[in-house]
Amino acid sequence: MEIEKTVKYISGLAKQLKNEDSFKATVISKLKNDLEGSRNFRLDQITNEQNAQATYADLLRVHDAAEALLNNSVFSTDGSTLEADRDLPIEFAAINVGYVNINYGDDSGAEFDSALSFYPDPKIQEIDSRVLSDVNSMSALRHVMEMEYLADKMEAFKTDSIKLGFIDGNFYPNFALSHINNNSLKQLLITRLKAVAERVVSLAKDNTYIISYNSSPKSVHITSKMDTKISSDFRDSEIFTELLEDNQRSAVFNEISKDTDEKSLTPVSFIYLNNSYEIAKIEYIKDTIDKDAMDKIHSLVLSQVKKGNGYPKILIESHEQAVISQSDRKSISILTERELNANKLKYTTTQKYQSKQSRNI
Amino acid sequence: MEDNKIIGEIIEVSSRSAIAQSYELYDCPPIGSVVKCGDDKEDIYGVITNIETRSIDPGRRPNPKGPGFSEVNELYKSNPEITHLMKTEFNIVFLGYKNNENTTEISIPPTPPRIFSFVSTLPEDEMINIFSDEGLVKFIVNSNMELKDDVIIMIISKYLNSKITKTEEIGSFTSQLVGALPDQITRITNIIQNLNLQEK
Numbered sequence: 001m002e003i004e005k006t007v008k009y010i011s012g013l014a015k016q017l018k019n020e021d022s023f024k025a026t027v028i029s030k031l032k033n034d035l036e037g038s039r040n041f042r043l044d045q046i047t048n049e050q051n052a053q054a055t056y057a058d059l060l061r062v063h064d065a066a067e068a069l070l071n072n073s074v075f076s077t078d079g080s081t082l083e084a085d086r087d088l089p090i091e092f093a094a095i096n097v098g099y100v101n102i103n104y105g106d107d108s109g110a111e112f113d114s115a116l117s118f119y120p121d122p123k124i125q126e127i128d129s130r131v132l133s134d135v136n137s138m139s140a141l142r143h144v145m146e147m148e149y150l151a152d153k154m155e156a157f158k159t160d161s162i163k164l165g166f167i168d169g170n171f172y173p174n175f176a177l178s179h180i181n182n183n184s185l186k187q188l189l190i191t192r193l194k195a196v197a198e199r200v201v202s203l204a205k206d207n208t209y210i211i212s213y214n215s216s217p218k219s220v221h222i223t224s225k226m227d228t229k230i231s232s233d234f235r236d237s238e239i240f241t242e243l244l245e246d247n248q249r250s251a252v253f254n255e256i257s258k259d260t261d262e263k264s265l266t267p268v269s270f271i272y273l274n275n276s277y278e279i280a281k282i283e284y285i286k287d288t289i290d291k292d293a294m295d296k297i298h299s300l301v302l303s304q305v306k307k308g309n310g311y312p313k314i315l316i317e318s319h320e321q322a323v324i325s326q327s328d329r330k331s332i333s334i335l336t337e338r339e340l341n342a343n344k345l346k347y348t349t350t351q352k353y354q355s356k357q358s359r360n361i
Numbered sequence: 362m363e364d365n366k367i368i369g370e371i372i373e374v375s376s377r378s379a380i381a382q383s384y385e386l387y388d389c390p391p392i393g394s395v396v397k398c399g400d401d402k403e404d405i406y407g408v409i410t411n412i413e414t415r416s417i418d419p420g421r422r423p424n425p426k427g428p429g430f431s432e433v434n435e436l437y438k439s440n441p442e443i444t445h446l447m448k449t450e451f452n453i454v455f456l457g458y459k460n461n462e463n464t465t466e467i468s469i470p471p472t473p474p475r476i477f478s479f480v481s482t483l484p485e486d487e488m489i490n491i492f493s494d495e496g497l498v499k500f501i502v503n504s505n506m507e508l509k510d511d512v513i514i515m516i517i518s519k520y521l522n523s524k525i526t527k528t529e530e531i532g533s534f535t536s537q538l539v540g541a542l543p544d545q546i547t548r549i550t551n552i553i554q555n556l557n558l559q560e561k
Contacts, residue, residue, distance in 0.1 A: 100442070108441040307440065309424065317442055320418070 024234065028242050034230050035060055035243075043225040049252040049269075049291075059222065061251040062244055066295035068303050071105030071161040076318035077150040078168050079142040082329065084132035087350050088336060093119045093132040095142050097149045098321025100314055101157065114321050115149060126185040136179040143173035144192045147210075151199045154208055163203075164300050165210040166315050171268045171283035190265065197266035197285055204288035209297060211289075213312055214281040221255050221270065236272060237279035244274035249298050254286055275302060277310040362390055364484040371398060371478045372450070377469055377504070379407065381480045383449045387414065392508075393515025395488055396453060397481050398474040405470045406483070406491055407453035408516055410506045414449045423447070453480070454506040457491060467496040485523065492520045498537035510552055513538075518557045531558075 035041075039057040046054040082094040099113045119127050119141075131137045150165050157163065172193060180186045200210045216237055223231040223239060231239070240250055250272040257263035267286045271294070272279055282301065289297060304312035340346075362368070368390070369383040379398060383389045389412055390396065398405045416423055423446075430436040437443055458470040465487075483491075491497060501513055517534050538549045 102442050104439065104441070108438050110442040110445050112442075112445050307426075313442070317446075320421070 024238065027230065027234075028238070031230065031239060031242050032060070038227070041227060043222060043253075045256045046222065046225055047254045047256065051254070054253055056226075058251045058253070059239070059243060062248045063251070063295070063298065065247050065249075065299045065302055068299045069105075069162060069296055071107075072300055073101060073103045073157065073159050073161055073163045074166065074300065074304060074312075074314045075099075075101045075150060075154050075157070075163065076166040076168070076312075076314040077146040077153075078315065078318040078322040079146045080322040080324045081138050081142055082324050082332065083135075083138065084129075085333070086133060087353060089340065089345065090336070091129050091132055093138060094324070094332075095119070095138070095145055096322055096324050097142070097145050098318045098323070099149060099153055100317040100321055101153065102314055102317075103159070103161075105161065107159070112317070112321055113153075115145075117145065124188075126182070126188045128182075131182060131185055134180070134182075136176040137182060137185055140173040140176035140180060140189050141185075143167075143169075143176065144189050144196070147196045147200075148192065150210065151196055151203070154203060154210070155199070161207075162296055162300070163208040164297055165208075166304075166312055166318075167210065167212040168315055168319070169212060169214055171212040171285070172265055193265055200285050201266070201288055204285075204293075209284065209289055209293060211297065211301075212283045213301070213315060214283070215311060216278045217281040219281060222253065236281070240272040240274065240279045244272065244279070246274055246276040247302055249273040249282075249294075252294075273298065273301065275305040275310075277305065280305075362482050364482055367479045367481045368396075369451075369480045371453075371474055371476055371480060374473045374476060374478075376473055377455060378410075378506075379453045379455070379474065380450055381453060383451065385449075386444045386447055387449050389449050389451045390482060391515070391519070393512055393519045395456065395483050395491060395516070395520075397483050397487070398453065398455075399478050400475070403470075403474065404459040405455060405474050406457045406465070406487075407455045408501070408506075408512060409451050410454050410508060410512050411452040412449065413451070414447055417446055417448045421446070452507070454504055454512075456497065456500060457494070465490055465494065467491075467494045467500045488520065488523065495533075495537055498534060499541040502538075502541040510548065514552055514555045514557075517552075521556070521558055531556075 035056040039055060039060070041056045043054040043056070043058070048054040048058045077097050077099045079095055079097045082096070084091045084093045094116060096114055096116045099111075099115070101111045103109050119132055120129065121127060127137075127141070131141075147167060150167065154163055154165050173189075177186060177189060180189075203210065217235070219236050220234075222236045223234045226239075244250060252269050252271050254267060254269045257267060268283045269286045269289075270281055270283045272281055280301075282297075301312065304314055307313035308316050367384075368388055369381045371379045371381045373380040381398075390409060392409050392412060394409045395406055396409060398407055426436050426440050430439070455469050455473070457465050457467045460466050498513070498517075501509070501516070506512060521530065521534075535549070535553060538552060542549055
């Protein structure tokens with residue numbers, strides 16, 4: 001590879017970014033004044049905590065963290081996918097969902113677990129061989145399984161303390177869902193998401209909450225609705241970096257859904273949080289968390305972020321539980337080859353694969 | 362630690378030594394302790410020569426959790442996942458085994474214990490039996506274990522402190538050391554002086 005050519009190209013991109021940053025810095029420096037000057041400017045398709053039309057005034061509203069809770073239980077699931085190998089005569093995929101629960105305070109302790117599922121599964125007809133190699137289908141399925149597993153575990157766990165479950169990324173897998181071509185699978189996943197959402201609503205009545213946590217999100221829910229003179233291609237996280245002091249959170253916002261399949265899901269609300277390392281977006285099912293509960297959740301999230309040196313500890317550990325490592329993948333490949341040969345199904349990897357492994361001159 | 366308690370399993374083994382992992386974090390007898398390895402069919406004895414606690418995942422190094430804690434216990438309580446993410450391993454150097462006649466021989470075992478063999482603490486009678494063999498000290502001295510003199514000091518101290526010790530027993534160990542380490546008076550003196558004998 002021509003390194004010099006690559007360096008020149010990257011250097012050009014960096015200079016372009018510097019110019020953009022300098023322009024953004026000028027706009028951002030005036031942001032608070034601009035918002036104050038147009039407090040009643042409407043953020044189209046966005047409502048506030050009172051379900052009223054959101055305006056710039058809502059962007060200027062901030063909340064500080066409550067005092068940290070001594071006794072609390074946090075939960076998280078995360079998933080990892082083993083994609084189907086098209087070179088194999090048997091095609092299968094696997095999803096591993098990792099789970100972690102950590103209890104702080106008087107009954108401190110932790111539980112680690114994981115659940116492995118293989119596809120195709122005769123019980124789920126919608127997942128056929130075409131689905132197995134479709135990244136979006138598998139990603140959405142994995143997200144649904146993470147949510148279901150988290151709800152199962154949190155429902156079963158008994159404690160008098162507050163229980164907070166973390167989902168990695170967005171609350172719903174909207175992007176993946178919107179890119180699924182297989183309509184029967186899409187409908188199945190939406191049905192399962194609606195069912196798990198009902199369980200989340202029910203859990204919230206018992207001091208048990210599930211949120212999603214998105215680190216430095218690229219979302220533009222707010223900025224895409226702002227006056228272009230002010231927002232000028234900002235991400236929401238960029239404006240909230242300016243509006244929120246360390247450890248503060250924004251007001252609650254809701255985005256009014258467009259009429260698409262995935263938007264028929266139980267609506268979610270979101271807030272932004274400056275966790276003193278970065279801006280994070282927290283989503284939850286609308287009306288499941290009131291201000292008092294959010295004050296507690298706010299302090300729990302900050303405590304998790306501190307324990308994880310910038311990212312919630314519980315999400316770090318559930319990710320580690322979920323990962324299907326390279327050595328796991330290699331073992332699965334060897335086992336598959338062995339089983340095929342044991343059944344007198346002569347099989348070796350393709351010559352292309354073998355040539356890439358040996359790399360002879 | 363109670364006698365005959367299964368504390369872990371062997372995870373790596375060769376003719377002279379093994380590495381075991383304890384079931385619970387830190388739940389391992391101190392260096393110099395004699396343990397039993399094997400199963401129903403075999404009894405192999407070894408001494409713990411090294412204890413190591415580290416991450417279960419070699420790719421994840423622990424980071425400090427503080428500052429902000431005044432006690433280590435407080436730090437552990439605030440981070441209860443630690444005990445799931447760390448492991449304690451210990452090295453065992455084989456000292457002897459029970460032969461077909463059910464007598465103890467001080468030697469490496471003819472075949473090492475199997476992987477995943479249990480490691481258990483030793484009942485007092487079996488410990489006395491091993492230590493009554495005059496070849497024990499010489500075997501340890503001639504082995505290639507790590508921290509040899511420290512282990513000799515700890516193993517003899519531990520044995521002598523486990524019961525009411527007669528003066529002649531200390532003399533017996535001194536004689537065994539003189540026999541095993543001829544012309545090494547300074548080293549023997551150092552070992553004897555460092556025996557940490559507690560009054561009963």
